[in-house]
Amino acid sequence: MSEPLSRALPPFAEPAVVTARALPAAARRGGSAVPWLTGLVVAIALLALLPLSFVAVVALETGWATIVTLLFRPRVGELLINTVSLVLLTVPLCIVMGVGLAWLTERSTLPGRRMWSALAVAPIAVPAFVHSYAWVSLVPSLHGLAAGVLISVIAYFPFLYLPVAATLRRLDPALEDVAASLGQSPGRIFWRVVLPQLRLAIGGGALLVGLHLLAEYGLYAMIRFDTFTTAIFDQFQSTFSGPAANMLAGVLALCCLLLLALEARMRGRARYARVGSGSARSIAPRRLSPAMAALCLLLNGAVAALTLGVPLLTLGRWLLIGGLGAWPWQSLLPALGQTLLLAFAGAVLTTLAAIPMAWLSVRHPSRLNRVWEGCHYLASAMPGIVVALALVTVTIHWARPIYQTLLTVFLAYVLMFLPRALISLRAGMAQAPETLENAAQSLGVSPGRALWRVTLRLAAPGAAAGAAMVFLAITNELTATLLLAPNGTRTLATCFWSLTSEIDYVSAAPYALLMILLSLPLTWLLYHQSRRSAGR
Template sequence: MVPERTELVDSAIPATLRQRSRASKGRVSAWVVGLSVLVSLLALLPLAFVIGVSVQTGWATIEALVFRPRVAELLVNTVLLVVITIPLCIALGVALAWLTERSDLPGRRLWSLLAVAPLAVPAFVHSYAWVSLVPPIHGLFAGVLVSVIAYFPFLYLPVSATLRRLDPAIEDVAESLGLKPWAVFFRVVVPQLRLAICGGALLVGLHLLAEYGLYAMIRFDTFTTAIFDQFKSTFNGPAANMLAGVLALCCLLMLTFESACRGNARYARVGSGSPRLQRMVRLSRKVKALALPLPIITSVLALGVPLITLGNWLIAGGVEVWGQSDVLPALKQTLLLASAGAIITTCAAIPVAWLSIRSPGRLHRILESCNYITSSLPGIVVALALVTITINFARPIYQTTLTVLLAYLLMFLPRALVSLRAGIAQAPVELENMARSLGRSPSRALWLITMRLAAPGAAAGAALVFLAITNELTATLLLAPNGTRTLATGFWAMTSEIDYAAAAPYALLMILLSLPLTGLLYHQSKRTAGR
């Protein structure tokens, strides 16, 4: 019956319309593939730069620049930072997620919101607050402390969202087999959190490798701070480039390690099952007394310290700090760069996202993967690549706004791509095909039908890119034209002069611009879990 119905429906469509639809599909695929290839080739520029510089430098120079005590010191610092910080973030994120999602902890809704709120505070603002509060703070301990309170929400968000979606029946079966509650948690619940933990840990690790402002302010040397100092002080291309190559290698090793830890296990069940509320563990008074200090102390360290310190500096500076001639221009330039970067990046992500959903072949998956690999490289590597390439091959755009926007495109395209993929996946392909069969051109069908339905996803992706650009520091410092000042670079200029009161307005404006994204992430995680 089904084949006959298909033949009847197909015969009811005029042959000319079917031919026109197939021809339109071929044309739209050709130009979409062409644009996707162009975007992916651009995304590969930083990685090609690292490989090309290594080959051009030669093994003798590489050995002299890489195998030296200073690089070994930077490697030890970076490895210790990653090895200590990531487990602490995992422990804190999982503990807070379990307390706010699976227990009757008093005020758990409030603690859930406060656990996400630190994302609104840029990492280098956290560092600024702690240096202001405790001036002698520096070194590995300071780096781990500030990193944990700045980045643990990257673990809390995915873990808490996963806990809301887990099937309680699996835990019931485990308990019926005689397992105690702690055994159920570690043997049943934690394995189902593997993907969330691995994904969050990868995000934290990549931020640790890429961050500059946080560690420069507390005087803790990492590869990123050394590369930036090397480039700005002596403009030593080979030394900075070799350090960038080592840093890129660390990022790729981290990606490989995360993929191996993630494994190939399945985490879905067959059948929709029966909807049930998650089980809430009733904590005794003694356990509540022991557990409640954890979210309180975390909120005080992650939010209280930066906000109180910021408030004190604003009060100390008085009205005069808002009268600085650069604050309003910095806000305007930030809004212009962030708006332009968000629009360009979102538009560039459209062909890649469309192909990944409408034609998920091997080539198209490779094109999409190119963008994710490149975005995992630190901003300092992307900036150095563009500096070298523009000086040697495109001198007219060296240190122009165009180069800055290109850096934003390379670094933040996956943020728009992920949201666009979700939006396009929810737009029925039949509507797009019908528009083509009725005479609409491929581009008009894509724009009028698919992109209208995918508009919420595109807007979410653009918002993510906008706020990432708002807080971006390293690439903007290296690539921006002379006279350009964003909120991040203005803040950095004031803190470099130890004028913390003058830096406070820039920090406050960055936090205010970041708050909407924090609220969006929080409510999106709730909605995704069906709550």
């Protein structure tokens, strides 16, 4: 008998083999959904609809005439052109860079492939606004669309590299062998066989990059490039949640929904699983000529220099210039403490909020539960500034006691980052045998206690991974914290932003370095999980 199940037994219960015949009918069917868990799922799902409802209600209250006046202005057209141009230029470049580097590190004889693979993932540890800080302090004249595209590609291409590289490791080369036996050249095999199998990975990574582009504030504010997010923040600061900021938030939310629809359309209904018995074998890497290998090494070195060399050298330069005086421990330690407190509490609350939906989706899959699960993802697809504006409006009008309190901040974190915990937790619960949970219930343990004492113990690694991802997302979160945090709240991100706004790059460097050091464990976890999923 397993240890979690033995602890779930009533006192003095003797070990016994629980057979399917000994179980009640409800247990054999997987039990019925616990009512209070279902209620929590519905409540959290409805709460996740808050940002989208906020956009719709504001539009109705504003009226068509005012909407036309606010939206059909040259300024809105300029923001739309900037935002759309940014997405249309950055996403394809990230796809090209992510797929190219993934092929080199996974399918070629590039020297030092494991090292280059790790270096391609490492830029995730550097927050996007720290990338911008490094480049602006190196080239102060850097600004505009070209600068936005350059820094965005540098900051976000790993989100495409990771899924593409993981997919390339798992692909069965049988289809490629068949194509080669039919006389297809290596180039045609890649375009007609390999690339179509990367469709899901490319689509998912492109969606993630696009949503980051729409939500990012610090990166573009620092290089003086106006997008919807920077304009909304400026409007909020000047008019305090005025109609103009709300209307811009509505347009931004519609852009996010459009990206979601495009990704779903691109994904389609095609299946990519291998059919047949047996196991997939590894493919022999393509041999590079000495000249091509040297060129590819130069390319990987240039990417590493741009993505990691510039931020680290810039930070090192400012820290050397500041010396020991650049470390203001009297403000740095409190900021670190508040960051750790917010991140830890937010990760715990978000993971707890994800438990009901994860359990229902695994134990009681149904069309209705899939609808509730989809609601959980809507808020995370909205930019943090839209979530923050929705919470500001709701708390001012209907929940004034919690306005600008930590409760509102934690609520924003749950809405924005719950899917990160949900995905990992759901995977962990799926690996926990349902029979153990049913056996515990058949021995008199309540469904809630069986979930807590049996299933969650077995799913603990997945829950820990999800909590770690939420923890580090909160560590680098900027926009919602700036808008919602109580007066006196100073995290590493907000302190860094305050100092860079004053062009005090020397004093900002320690805060940036600490954020990178806190992000390194998650980056290692992502890289390790990616390789372990392929058995490497």
